[in-house]
Amino acid sequence: MDTEETVNEALPEEKCLVDNEQFLKLEKAAIKIQSWWRGNMVRRTLLHAALRAWVIQCWWRSMQAKMLEQRRRLALKLYTCQEWAVVKVQAQVRMWQARRRFLQARQAACVIQSHWRWHASQTRGLIRGRYEVIASRLELDIEILMT
Numbered sequence: 001m002d003t004e005e006t007v008n009e010a011l012p013e014e015k016c017l018v019d020n021e022q023f024l025k026l027e028k029a030a031i032k033i034q035s036w037w038r039g040n041m042v043r044r045t046l047l048h049a050a051l052r053a054w055v056i057q058c059w060w061r062s063m064q065a066k067m068l069e070q071r072r073r074l075a076l077k078l079y080t081c082q083e084w085a086v087v088k089v090q091a092q093v094r095m096w097q098a099r100r101r102f103l104q105a106r107q108a109a110c111v112i113q114s115h116w117r118w119h120a121s122q123t124r125g126l127i128r129g130r131y132e133v134i135a136s137r138l139e140l141d142i143e144i145l146m147t
Helices: 002-123
Strands: 126-134 137-145
Touching: none
Parallel strands: none
Antiparallel strands: 126 137
């Protein structure tokens, strides 16, 4: 019986060792599965975070583009307003200059007419004339016919 007892005693120890080895294998497998799962979860979380960051960056870039376009439009409006103001001032100055030349020419024509009328009434001759106002000078052609 001694041999049976040793066999019986040896069997539970071997069984214990086998169970222990199986337990260690299962534990290692569980650890591998857990680490694989944690890795997947971390990668998934990082992917979601990267996607969220990318969405925010796209939104921010579009907002910057809109703000830049608004600034460009505002600068363009300001530039056009200034240009129109300059054009209006130039037009007013040119109109004033043209009016001043016209008034000077009209005054000169009135003086010449009054002198010629006086002269015509004094000489009793026939005076034919033509005058033309061109820009800044007066062109005058006069024919005097004495009878």
